Amino acid sequence: MRFLSKLVRIWAWLGIITVLGVLAFLFTYVYYRGRHVLSVAFLTQAPSGAVLGEEGGIYPAIIGSFWFTGTAILLGSIPAIGTALYLVYFCQSEKKVLALRLTIQCMAGVPSIVLGLFAYSFLVKMLGLGRCILSSGVALGIMILPFIEVRAEKAFQEFPVSLVQASQALGVSKTYLILHMVLPACRGEIVQSIVLGGCYAMGATAPLLFTGAVAYASVPDSLFKPAMALPMHLYLLISQGATSIDLAYGTAFVMMAIILVTNLIAILYARRRHRIWKQS
Amino acid sequence: MRTIKNKLGQWVIGALTLMTLMSLAFVIYFIIQEALPLFAEVSLSDFLLGDRWMPIAFTGEPSFGIRNFLLGTLYVSFLAMAIASVTGIGAAIWLACVADDTIRNWLYPLISLLAGIPSVIFGLIGLTILVPFFYRLGVHPGSCVLCAAIVLAVMLLPYIISSCADTLYKLNKRYLTAATGLGVTKWYAITTVILPLSVKYLATSLMLAIGRAMGETMAVMMVMGNANLFPSLLGKGETIAAVIALEMGTAENGSLHYHGLYAAGLVLLLLLFFINLSMGLLRKVLLGKEEL
Numbered sequence: 001m002r003f004l005s006k007l008v009r010i011w012a013w014l015g016i017i018t019v020l021g022v023l024a025f026l027f028t029y030v031y032y033r034g035r036h037v038l039s040v041a042f043l044t045q046a047p048s049g050a051v052l053g054e055e056g057g058i059y060p061a062i063i064g065s066f067w068f069t070g071t072a073i074l075l076g077s078i079p080a081i082g083t084a085l086y087l088v089y090f091c092q093s094e095k096k097v098l099a100l101r102l103t104i105q106c107m108a109g110v111p112s113i114v115l116g117l118f119a120y121s122f123l124v125k126m127l128g129l130g131r132c133i134l135s136s137g138v139a140l141g142i143m144i145l146p147f148i149e150v151r152a153e154k155a156f157q158e159f160p161v162s163l164v165q166a167s168q169a170l171g172v173s174k175t176y177l178i179l180h181m182v183l184p185a186c187r188g189e190i191v192q193s194i195v196l197g198g199c200y201a202m203g204a205t206a207p208l209l210f211t212g213a214v215a216y217a218s219v220p221d222s223l224f225k226p227a228m229a230l231p232m233h234l235y236l237l238i239s240q241g242a243t244s245i246d247l248a249y250g251t252a253f254v255m256m257a258i259i260l261v262t263n264l265i266a267i268l269y270a271r272r273r274h275r276i277w278k279q280s
Numbered sequence: 281m282r283t284i285k286n287k288l289g290q291w292v293i294g295a296l297t298l299m300t301l302m303s304l305a306f307v308i309y310f311i312i313q314e315a316l317p318l319f320a321e322v323s324l325s326d327f328l329l330g331d332r333w334m335p336i337a338f339t340g341e342p343s344f345g346i347r348n349f350l351l352g353t354l355y356v357s358f359l360a361m362a363i364a365s366v367t368g369i370g371a372a373i374w375l376a377c378v379a380d381d382t383i384r385n386w387l388y389p390l391i392s393l394l395a396g397i398p399s400v401i402f403g404l405i406g407l408t409i410l411v412p413f414f415y416r417l418g419v420h421p422g423s424c425v426l427c428a429a430i431v432l433a434v435m436l437l438p439y440i441i442s443s444c445a446d447t448l449y450k451l452n453k454r455y456l457t458a459a460t461g462l463g464v465t466k467w468y469a470i471t472t473v474i475l476p477l478s479v480k481y482l483a484t485s486l487m488l489a490i491g492r493a494m495g496e497t498m499a500v501m502m503v504m505g506n507a508n509l510f511p512s513l514l515g516k517g518e519t520i521a522a523v524i525a526l527e528m529g530t531a532e533n534g535s536l537h538y539h540g541l542y543a544a545g546l547v548l549l550l551l552l553f554f555i556n557l558s559m560g561l562l563r564k565v566l567l568g569k570e571e572l
């Protein structure tokens with residue numbers, strides 16, 4: 001047993017060292033390979049070259065990615081937060097709660113490529129929307145819906161029951177309670193869950209394949225047009241055999257910087273606002 | 281007026297919930313409906329057990345067998361999970377039992393950043409570092425199942441670490457003082473009390489992580505070689521998700537090939553539902569009243 005406990009100790013140390021090593025390696029490697037490419041021109045020009053993207057920049061892809069993400073957030077977060085509120089404050093029966101939770105869990109399990117397949121046949125082909133930001137946005141929205149719901153629900157559950165009971169004793173309606181107490185109190189977590197969901201949507205490639213992201217498009221001005229997206233651009237750069245992998249790393253660096261910085265800000269913001277009522 | 285407002289609020293929230301349910305129901309209905317025409321032509325056993333995937337009849341009959349893709353998906357997911365759990369649980373033990381609160385509060389968000397990295401970037405790094413590495417080792421094309429499993433393992437790490445560290449931390453808080461109070465060392469208590477107690481919680485979290493692994497498309501597709509072969513550790517393989525991603529654009533709308541891709545998607549979907557639901561329920565049963 002003493003031997004075994006020594007083994008566990010070594011296991012723990014090796015585990016954390018490996019994980020932190022991998023983490024450090026990933027960030028420094030992408031930075032190291034991508035930093036040469038980074039320039040004002042790379043960020044503000046459209047791609048060009050024999051294999052598209054070998055020269056020029058990624059400006060339309062950056063803007064396109066924000067369009068896709070915005071659409072996904074708009075379509076995904078509102079029903080997600082509504083469902084979370086319903087589960088915590090309105091649903092009376094245990095069974096209904098369980099059934100809804102299982103449904104959300106199932107939804108979280110739908111692979112993103114299947115959502116892409118769905119959006120491609122239903123929205124692009126059957127409804128005739130064609131490849132456009134909206135088609136991809138729907139797939140991405142369904143993808144991030146359970147992601148946001150789970151986090152929002154957790155935040156609502158942490159809202160103290162005593163405050164709910166006090167407000168009910170005063171005869172305050174549930175809608176008023178939610179609008180004036182629960183939502184403001186949970187603002188940090190809700191914003192965080194939406195931002196993290198947005199980051200998740202921004203990095204996803206599979207739902208964009210064939211639904212709305214294309215190899216080249218100018219900066220989008222409508223939801224009904226196809227656009228470029230950073231992850232798609234990166235994938236195409238690699239799969240179409242560009243002679244140099246550097247620009248792919250440049251794209252990866254920009255994408256990672258956008259996502260991680262937003263991520264970090266959201267985490268810190270939520271932490272600062274975390275459970276104000278518990279600090280007093 | 282106030283009651284109207286209240287009713288309106290309830291109504292809006294109810295409608296949003298209904299929307300959530302309907303969207304999921306519709307996606308599933310649509311996939312089943314588009315998958316069914318295939319089974320009019322191909323029997324279920326041929327589909328699941330056949331090893332020839334010739335969706336377009338260039339020569340001879342078209343044939344739809346996804347056995348290799350199905351096994352490829354399972355193989356790479358379980359292998360990735362094995363690799364990730366060895367390192368991930370180790371790291372979780374460290375985080376739960378060695379780190380103090382300050383370090384833990386810094387490392388948690390840092391490790392969760394790993395979950396924010398898009399999967400194409402993992403694919404890119406796998407393709408430029410791991411594939412050449414395996415090539416130099418003598419694995420001929422370089423891309424192989426092991427390569428994909430390593431990439432996937434790194435992607436699973438943050439999920440495994442966060443759920444395992446949470447469990448271990450709570451158990452640690454509950455039992456460690458009592459155990460060390462009896463005079464045994466901290467590591468002895470961790471090995472003999474906390475780890476055995478945590479097994480059932482950790483097992484279900486690991487299975488849920490497998491579900492996530494099976495749905496992963498891009499990173500795996502980029503490093504696995506994508507050939508319809510019986511998966512072997514250092515050989516090429518292809519996953520169901522990769523088949524869909526690679527062939528979706530070329531399948532003629534309404535053709536048997538198109539329905540075949542939907543059927544493959546449905547198999548993957550059902551597999552994931554089964555894993556998620558059974559693990560979710562198992563967790564409920566195992567946890568029972570002793571919610572951590």
